[in-house]
Amino acid sequence: MVDPIASLKGKRVLVTGGGGFIGSRVCERLVEAGADVRALVLYTSSGTAEWLDTSPVRAEVDIRRGDLADRDSVMDAVRDCEIVLHLGALIAIPYSYAAPESYVRVNTLGTLNVLQAVRECGVARMVNTSTSEATAPPASPP
Numbered sequence: 001m002v003d004p005i006a007s008l009k010g011k012r013v014l015v016t017g018g019g020g021f022i023g024s025r026v027c028e029r030l031v032e033a034g035a036d037v038r039a040l041v042l043y044t045s046s047g048t049a050e051w052l053d054t055s056p057v058r059a060e061v062d063i064r065r066g067d068l069a070d071r072d073s074v075m076d077a078v079r080d081c082e083i084v085l086h087l088g089a090l091i092a093i094p095y096s097y098a099a100p101e102s103y104v105r106v107n108t109l110g111t112l113n114v115l116q117a118v119r120e121c122g123v124a125r126m127v128n129t130s131t132s133e134a135t136a137p138p139a140s141p142p
């Protein structure tokens with residue numbers, strides 16, 4: 001079977017949420033596979049790139065700071081990429097009840113911005129990461 005990450009060697013790949021728990025590991029695997037990796041990382045005044053700050057591949061990742069809910073920063077990140085892996089999101093379910101508008105802004109509008117940028121820029125492929133909640137919560141705790 002073809003290793004899907006190995007097949008991205010030489011490709012310019014954007015990872016949204018590239019500083020996140022999963023996104024940072026995806027960046028590492030992509031760099032190891034020889035991809036040209038760009039990460040969209042949420043801008044903060046501290047300048048952190050989250051998990052990527054301590055990653056051995058940090059210097060090899062082209063970090064673009066922005067906000068998924070901001071169309072211009074998404075366009076800046078997507079432009080010239082061949083593949084987009086969309087892992088940026090607000091993920092904490094309990095907080096989504098406390099601050100639902102922020103989830104619509106980041107997860108819904110943010111994903112729309114990624115989709116539109118992908119279409120406008122002619123990106124060959126985009127992979128959207130869903131949530132395990134999409135398959136319904138477990139009947140009982142695991």
Ligand SMILES: NC(=O)c1ccc[n+]([C@@H]2O[C@H](COP(=O)([O-])OP(=O)(O)OC[C@H]3O[C@@H](n4cnc5c(N)ncnc54)[C@H](O)[C@@H]3O)[C@@H](O)[C@H]2O)c1
Pocket residue numbers: 016017018019020021022023040041042043050066067068069087088089090091106110129130131132
């Ligand atoms: N961790 C899991 O077990 C799991 C399971 C199933 C699905 N997922 C999905 O995988 C994806 C990544 O999850 P994770 O565990 O790495 O989460 P995470 O919180 O570590 O990563 C999400 C990233 O998105 C970034 N982000 C949030 N708001 C942003 C904004 N407005 N603009 C730009 N970036 C923003 C965060 O800063 C963070 O780096 C999510 O879609 C999540 O639902 C995760």
